C-alpha cells in the first residue's frame with residue numbers, strides 16, 4: 001500500500017500571533033507540494049490567525065494539545081469541539097514534553113485520543129523512549145506498551161485514519177537524529193504491533209512519522225525508509241528549512 005507522506009511542524013511554545021502570521025506568509029511559497037500532507041501544529045493562541053493565514057493553501061492546521069472533556073470548569077484547557085469549530089484538523093497527543101513536564105499518563109492520553117476521534121480530529125499520537133531505556137535495550141518493549149495503552153478501545157477504522165509519531169526523547173531538540181536505520185527499526189516495530197493488536201490492513205494504512213532533529217539535510221534519507229511516512233518537525237519547522245523538508249522528494 002502506498003501511504004501519502006505527512007510532514008507536520010510542531011511549533012511548540014514559539015511564535016506570537018503576529019509572528020505566526022508572518023511565518024505562514026514566508027513559508028507559503030516554500031511548502032507547496034501536493035504529494036505530501038502539510039500540517040502546522042501551533043500554540044492555541046495562534047490557531048485562529050493561522051487558520052486564516054493558510055486559507056486557500058495546501059496547509060492544514062493542528063493543535064499541540066487538547067482536553068478530553070467537552071466543556072466546563074477546566075481552567076486553561078481547550079476542548080476538541082473548540083478546535084474543530086476554529087478549523088483545526090489534527091491534534092498532537094502525548095508529546096514527550098507533555099508526558100514529562102505536565103505528567104500526562106497513558107490513561108489520560110487514551111481519553112484524549114478517543115475524544116479527538118469523537119470530535120472528528122485526526123490525532124497525531126507521539127511515542128518514544130528515553131536515552132536510558134534505549135541503553136537498557138528496552139526501546140521496542142517500552143514503545144509497544146505505550147502504543148497498546150494509548151490505543152486501548154480504539155477501533156481498527158480509527159487507527160487506519162490516525163498518525164503515530166515515533167520520537168526518541170534523546171533526539172528531540174538535541175541535534176542528535178536517530179539514524180535512518182534506528183528510526184526504521186522502531187517505526188516497523190510500531191507497525192508490527194498494530195498488526196498484532198488489529199490486523200495487517202490496519203497496520204498497512206496507519207501513517208507513522210519520525211520526529212527528533214529532522215532537518216533539511218537528513219529528511220530525504222529518513223523519509224526513504226519503508227515504514228517512515230512523514231516527519232514531526234520541531235525546530236526546523238520555524239524556518240525556511242521546513243520548505244526543504246516538505247519538498248524532500250523534488
Ligand SMILES: O=C[C@H](O)COP(=O)(O)O
Pocket residue numbers: 010095167171172173174175211212213214232233234235236
Ligand atoms: O514534535 C517535534 C519533536 O519534538 C522534534 O523536535 P525537534 O525537531 O526540534 O528535535
